[in-house]
Amino acid sequence: MWAKSLRKALSRVTTPMVRRLSARIVDESYIEVKPSQSVAPALTFPGIWLRDNCRCPACFHDSSQSRRLDWDHFDTSVRPLTLHVDADKEQLQVRWSDNHESIYEMDWLRSHSFDGDSQSSYLNDFYRPRTRHWAGALFEEVARRFEFDQVMSEDSALQQWLHALAVYGVALLNGAPLDEGVVRRLAERVGFIRRTTYGEEFIVQAKPGAQNYAYLSLPLPLHTDLPYYEYKPSVNILHCVVQTKSRGGSNLLVDAYHIADRLREEYPSDFARLSRTPVDWNDIGSEDGSEFHNIWRAPVICLDDAGEYTRINHSVPQRDSHFNVPLKQVLPWYESYARFVKMAREDAHSFKTQPGDVLTFNNLRLLHGRTGYDDTENNSRYIVGAYLDWDIIYSRLRVLKKRLGSVHTVPPTVK
Amino acid sequence: MWAKSLRKALSRVTTPMVRRLSARIVDESYIEVKPSQSVAPALTFPGIWLRDNCRCPACFHDSSQSRRLDWDHFDTSVRPLTLHVDADKEQLQVRWSDNHESIYEMDWLRSHSFDGDSQSSYLNDFYRPRTRHWAGALFEEVARRFEFDQVMSEDSALQQWLHALAVYGVALLNGAPLDEGVVRRLAERVGFIRRTTYGEEFIVQAKPGAQNYAYLSLPLPLHTDLPYYEYKPSVNILHCVVQTKSRGGSNLLVDAYHIADRLREEYPSDFARLSRTPVDWNDIGSEDGSEFHNIWRAPVICLDDAGEYTRINHSVPQRDSHFNVPLKQVLPWYESYARFVKMAREDAHSFKTQPGDVLTFNNLRLLHGRTGYDDTENNSRYIVGAYLDWDIIYSRLRVLKKRLGSVHTVPPTVK
Numbered sequence: 001m002w003a004k005s006l007r008k009a010l011s012r013v014t015t016p017m018v019r020r021l022s023a024r025i026v027d028e029s030y031i032e033v034k035p036s037q038s039v040a041p042a043l044t045f046p047g048i049w050l051r052d053n054c055r056c057p058a059c060f061h062d063s064s065q066s067r068r069l070d071w072d073h074f075d076t077s078v079r080p081l082t083l084h085v086d087a088d089k090e091q092l093q094v095r096w097s098d099n100h101e102s103i104y105e106m107d108w109l110r111s112h113s114f115d116g117d118s119q120s121s122y123l124n125d126f127y128r129p130r131t132r133h134w135a136g137a138l139f140e141e142v143a144r145r146f147e148f149d150q151v152m153s154e155d156s157a158l159q160q161w162l163h164a165l166a167v168y169g170v171a172l173l174n175g176a177p178l179d180e181g182v183v184r185r186l187a188e189r190v191g192f193i194r195r196t197t198y199g200e201e202f203i204v205q206a207k208p209g210a211q212n213y214a215y216l217s218l219p220l221p222l223h224t225d226l227p228y229y230e231y232k233p234s235v236n237i238l239h240c241v242v243q244t245k246s247r248g249g250s251n252l253l254v255d256a257y258h259i260a261d262r263l264r265e266e267y268p269s270d271f272a273r274l275s276r277t278p279v280d281w282n283d284i285g286s287e288d289g290s291e292f293h294n295i296w297r298a299p300v301i302c303l304d305d306a307g308e309y310t311r312i313n314h315s316v317p318q319r320d321s322h323f324n325v326p327l328k329q330v331l332p333w334y335e336s337y338a339r340f341v342k343m344a345r346e347d348a349h350s351f352k353t354q355p356g357d358v359l360t361f362n363n364l365r366l367l368h369g370r371t372g373y374d375d376t377e378n379n380s381r382y383i384v385g386a387y388l389d390w391d392i393i394y395s396r397l398r399v400l401k402k403r404l405g406s407v408h409t410v411p412p413t414v415k
Numbered sequence: 416m417w418a419k420s421l422r423k424a425l426s427r428v429t430t431p432m433v434r435r436l437s438a439r440i441v442d443e444s445y446i447e448v449k450p451s452q453s454v455a456p457a458l459t460f461p462g463i464w465l466r467d468n469c470r471c472p473a474c475f476h477d478s479s480q481s482r483r484l485d486w487d488h489f490d491t492s493v494r495p496l497t498l499h500v501d502a503d504k505e506q507l508q509v510r511w512s513d514n515h516e517s518i519y520e521m522d523w524l525r526s527h528s529f530d531g532d533s534q535s536s537y538l539n540d541f542y543r544p545r546t547r548h549w550a551g552a553l554f555e556e557v558a559r560r561f562e563f564d565q566v567m568s569e570d571s572a573l574q575q576w577l578h579a580l581a582v583y584g585v586a587l588l589n590g591a592p593l594d595e596g597v598v599r600r601l602a603e604r605v606g607f608i609r610r611t612t613y614g615e616e617f618i619v620q621a622k623p624g625a626q627n628y629a630y631l632s633l634p635l636p637l638h639t640d641l642p643y644y645e646y647k648p649s650v651n652i653l654h655c656v657v658q659t660k661s662r663g664g665s666n667l668l669v670d671a672y673h674i675a676d677r678l679r680e681e682y683p684s685d686f687a688r689l690s691r692t693p694v695d696w697n698d699i700g701s702e703d704g705s706e707f708h709n710i711w712r713a714p715v716i717c718l719d720d721a722g723e724y725t726r727i728n729h730s731v732p733q734r735d736s737h738f739n740v741p742l743k744q745v746l747p748w749y750e751s752y753a754r755f756v757k758m759a760r761e762d763a764h765s766f767k768t769q770p771g772d773v774l775t776f777n778n779l780r781l782l783h784g785r786t787g788y789d790d791t792e793n794n795s796r797y798i799v800g801a802y803l804d805w806d807i808i809y810s811r812l813r814v815l816k817k818r819l820g821s822v823h824t825v826p827p828t829v830k
Contacts, residue, residue, distance in 0.1 A: 029746060046745040053736045065699040066732030071636060072760060076753045114742040123739055127695075127710055191705070195607055197810070221486060229806045231646040276720070280542075284480040290606075293813035294806060295542055305691070317481030321468045324538055327529040330461040331444060338491045345487060391644045391709060395612070398708035 021106065023083045023092055031080055033092060033109060043113050047080045050094060053112075054102040125406055128394055129166045131365075133258040139349035142168040148176035148358060152189055159400040161360075162190065162393055163407040165235065169255060169362035176356050182239045183386040186358065191392035194233045196226060197283070197292050204238070204383040206375050217381075219372035222252055222344055225363050225387075227281035227313035228294040228320075233387030236363050240353040242382035248373035249381050251359060254348040256312040256367050259340060260301050270336035275301040277333050280320035281313055295320065300340060311364040314344075363387070436521065438498045438507055446495055448507060448524060458528050462495045465509060468527075469517040540821055543809055544581045546780075548673040554764035557583040563591035563773060567604055574815040576775075577605065577808055578822040580650065584670060584777035591771050597654045598801040601773065606807035609648045611641060612698070612707050619653070619798040621790050632796075634787035637667055637759055640778050640802075642696035642728035643709040643735075648802030651778050655768040657797035663788035664796050666774060669763040671727040671782050674755060675716050685751035690716040692748050695735035696728055710735065715755060726779040729759075778802070 023033045031050060034042040052069060054060065061068040075098055084093040090106040113119070124130040134142045144164040150157035151173055164171040176182045183201055187193045193200045206217035226232050243249060263271040276299060283294040302311040323330065344367055353359050361368060373381055401407075438448045446465060449457040467484060469475065476483040490513055499508040505521040528534070539545040549557045559579040565572035566588055579586040591597045598616055602608045608615045621632035641647050658664060678686040691714060698709040717726040738745065759782055768774050776783060788796055816822075 030742075044742060046742065046749075048749045049738060049745050052749070061732070064732065067734060067736075068633075068732065071731045071756055074753065074756075076749050112737060114738075114745070116741070119739040122737065123712075127712070127739075191612075191707075192610060195610065197606075197807075218483075231649075231804055231806055234646075291814045292606075292810045293817070294810045295813070296806070297538075297542070316486045317476070317479065317483065319482060321482075322527060322537065323464060323529075324534040324542075326531070327445075327459060327461065330464050330529070334461075334463045334467070334491050338486075338489065341486055341489075389646055391646055391711070392612075395707045395709045398710070399706045402708070 021085045021087050021090070021092070023085050025080050025083060028079050031083065031092075031094065033085075033106070041115070043109060043115065045109065045112075045114065048076060048078060050080070050102065050104065051078045051096055051098075051100070054100065055104065055108070056100075056102060059100075059102075126398060126401060129163060129397075129407075131169065131257065132167050133261055134168060134255050135258055136254055136347040136349040139170075139253065139351075143170050143172055144168070145172045145174055148173045148182075148186075148356075152185065155400055156404055158189060159397065159404055160407055162397050162400075165360055165362065166393070166397065169257070169365045170253060171360050172353075173358040173360070174356065176239060176358050178241050178355055180241070180384050182358065183237045183384050186237060186239075187386055187388050190388055190396045194387040194389045194392075196229070196233055196387065197294060198287055200386060202385045204385055205380055217373055217375060219248075220370040221316050222254060222341075222348060222367040222369040223315035223318070224256075224312055224367060225315075226283075226294075226318075227298070227315050228283045228296045228318055230296050230298075232296075232311065232313075233363055234390040235388045235393065236359075236361055236368070237386050237388060238353070238359045239384045240355055240357045240359070241384055242380060243353065243355055244373040244375065244381040245379045246374040246376070248371040250350045250352045250371045252348040252350050252367075252369035252371070253361060254344050254367045255365065256301075256314065256344060257309050257365050259344050259347060260309060260312070262343060263301075263340065267336075267339060270339050271301065273329075273333050273336040274340055275299050275303050277325055277329060279313065280322045280324060281315065281318050282320035282322070283318055295322075297324070300337065309365070312367070314340075314367055364390070436500045436502050436505070436507070438500050440495050440498060443494050446498065446507075446509065448500075448521070456530070458524060458530065460524065460527075460529065463491060463493060465495070465517065465519065466493045466511055466513075466515070469515065470519065470523070471515075471517060474515075474517075541813060541816060544578060544812075546584065546672065547582050548676055549583060549670050550673055551669055551762040551764040554585075554668065554766075558585050558587055559583070560587045560589055563588045563597075563601075563771075567600065570815055571819055573604060574812065574819055575822055577812050577815075580775055580777065581808070581812065584672070584780045585668060586775050587768075588773040588775065589771065591654060591773050593656050593770055595656070595799050597773065598652045598799050601652060601654075602801050602803050605803055605811045609802040609804045609807075611644070611648055611802065612709060613702055615801060617800045619800055620795055632788055632790060634663075635785040636731050637669060637756075637763060637782040637784040638730035638733070639671075639727055639782060640730075641698075641709075641733075642713070642730050643698045643711045643733055645711050645713075647711075647726065647728075648778055649805040650803045650808060651774075651776050651783070652801050652803060653768070653774045654799045655770055655772045655774070656799055657795060658768065658770055659788040659790065659796040660794045661789040661791070663786040665765045665767045665786045667763040667765050667782075667784035667786070668776060669759050669782045670780065671716075671729070671759060672724050672780050674759050674762060675724060675727070677758060678716075678755065682751075682754060685754050686716065688744075688748050688751040689755055690714050690718050692740055692744060694728065695737045695739060696730065696733050697735035697737070698733055710737075712739065715752065724780070727782070729755075729782055779805070 021033065021035055023031060026032050029047050030044050031047055032042050032044045059069040079097045080094050081097055082095045092104045092109065094102045146157055146161045151161050161171050184193060225236060278297040278299055280295060280297050285292060298313050300313050304310050375381060436448065436450055438446060441447050444462050445459050446462055447457050447459045474484040494512045495509050496512055497510045507519045507524065509517045561572055561576045566576050576586050599608060640651060693712040693714055696711050700707060713728050715728050716724065719725050790796060
């Protein structure tokens with residue numbers, strides 16, 4: 001949407017009408033740029049911001065795309081003195097009170113507009129695509145499927161997979177080979193694997209005396225992975241190499257942002273408790289001979305300052321026996337938590353991946369689980385997993401978006 | 416302190432006086448445990464929390480140290496029916512309304528007390544040691560020095576280094592060999608390297624046409640690394656292999672939590688702006704042939720719900736030209752930011768590491784910089800760096816604390 005409106009804006013500037021630019025200084029501190037006789041609105045920029053973002057070689061280092069302005073001597077009282085518009089070159093020239101001169105391209109100015117709608121478009125498309133939350137019944141509509149080979153070879157397929165993952169929190173790849181290197185190749189197609197206490201790739205299969213609850217053939221109730229990390233791994237990649245032929249071994253998935261939406265609407269006091277009460281999450285054990293004792297304290301529903309979800313924490317096995325809250329908060333919190341657990345369980349969608357399927361989902365948002373199963377001598381369920389971080393995924397999405405333009409999301413029709 | 420009070424508590428239970436335990440049910444929902452004829456206060460536990468944390472093999476999986484209680488059928492209306500105290504075994508037995516029976520060791524109960532002071536001790540010692548903020552003039556007092564060989568071979572030296580790093584945000588190791596494997600060996604002594612867009616180890620040396628501003632011999636103003644990551648690397652490890660013989664190449668360090676303390680006290684409106692205004696941080700470039708476009712939006716001073724600092728973001732080169740805030744907020748924000756930058760610069764401590772020194776500091780908290788320098792044909796400044804995450808460091812600290820007890824912090828005497 002941002003790239004699209006940028007292209008639209010760019011196409012406009014080729015018409016002679018728009019070329020008649022004018023600019024003026026407002027209140028000594030702002031610069032207003034107006035394409036005269038055009039329907040396009042005037043753009044207003046703070047002078048200090050323009051000075052701070054001067055693009056000349058003394059102020060901006062081109063090969064590292066970084067500001068090199070000397071902030072140790074930056075004067076915040078700097079003011080624009082005179083303006084000059086070069087209509088043919090589509091440039092604005094500014095002479096500043098610190099004797100510096102700057103030139104700004106109109107394209108650059110348009111793409112940095114302080115207009116609220118432009119900023120919104122930039123943030124909800126280029127920065128991070130806006131998420132769409134879904135009830136379990138909508139799973140088949142929202143869970144897009146992609147061919148593994150196409151994702152590995154075509155940038156547009158790579159972009160569509162990552163975009164779907166960002167928006168819906170889940171996407172599936174089909175037709176992957178059955179070797180153990182699949183998750184690494186896929187992660188490196190995006191960036192690199194996020195390592196954890198359990199290494200880079202991890203194998204999910206039943207192991208006697210396992211140090212982690214996931215490495216048992218027992219049913220694995222809905223949970224998020226590694227809630228005991230402040231820097232929780234973002235996205236799970238689970239490659240099904242061998243699926244159990246027994247009943248069970250099915251995946252369970254639920255969009256916990258949808259459950260949180262419902263709590264916020266239907267049970268606001270439960271929502272308040274679950275988003276304000278810090279819970280101790282932990283993992284104690286050893287891996288490759290090295291002991292660990294991970295703990296992170298955070299609510300079940302984590303919100304940012306704007307009230308948007310940043311992360312869901314939930315795990316029955318990894319919730320610490322330590323619960324460092326005032327005594328009186330404990331009983332009500334359990335009531336609210338039990339409601340969350342029940343609503344999530346009732347909304348969970350169940351399906352069974354087949355060998356060659358790669359299930360990818362947002363570990364900050366979705367709860368996942370597994371029904372119990374039975375291995376036999378000739379059939380041992382075998383899943384290879386790894387994590388990818390959103391920092392790395394969004395970076396890849398932005399690079400692809402600049403090259404290919406935006407992906408347009410079709411919302412599911414059923415509510 | 417927590418481990419100490421635990422040891423004290425343990426030593427108390429060996430006296431016969433304390434063995435005469437009593438327990439009672441309060442308001443049907445709480446259990447109060449009292450060592451009779453003892454000065455130790457009664458401990459009160461919520462019934463539902465006790466039931467949730469039953470330690471029997473059906474409810475708790477010992478080898479993974481995880482709760483295995485079936486929360487899909489957990490009844491939050493569960494109540495304690497009868498209690499029995501075994502004074503000799505120091506155990507509390509509870510019969511529950513769901514027909515389950517649980518046994519709790521007194522040691523376990525004491526270490527899980529809901530008493531505010533106990534919780535505080537646990538959180539400020541075992542969970543995460545409480546930080547102490549410092550003015551630049553105190554650098555020599557707070558910056559502890561350790562021998563590299565001792566840290567590599569002795570667990571108590573390892574613990575003291577990591578504890579100092581947690582509390583003061585900086586610590587130095589001396590006498591490291593001059594090979595390029597030092598930072599990896601040190602990181603693996605703790606856990607493992609945190610990988611970024613720039614790889615695992617990185618080399619800081621002057622490179623013509625560098626894609627990153629740090630890879631120039633120019634002065635590097637105070638900054639934090641990778642503010643453009645949501646999951647920002649926690650701790651910098653900078654191993655000085657070759658130091659410049661020219662003037663310059665000095666490190667600059669400042670405790671930005673101290674600067675934030677001062678702003679909060681002296682300039683509350685600047686503090687409010689810097690802690691509430693989201694700033695776009697970015698990094699655009701390519702590494703090993705792979706393009707990236709990293710962006711993260713966050714204030715300069717990041718706070719948690721309790722108003723405690725979680726992270727500082729500051730970098731002149733990596734602050735995006737995009738600034739997605741309402742127009743009217745821009746000018747006041749620049750004024751506040753300029754004050755922060757000036758106060759930080761004036762408080763910065765300057766020192767020059769020597770070959771074999773390893774400087775380690777908290778990248779979420781400290782600003783670091785470097786004065787400009789000149790390489791010659793026979794003398795090229797050469798620093799090897801890597802990052803470690805707090806999740807991993809605190810885990811190592813907890814493992815060491817359980818084995819060795821607590822480290823006691825001596826606060827600097829000068830204020």
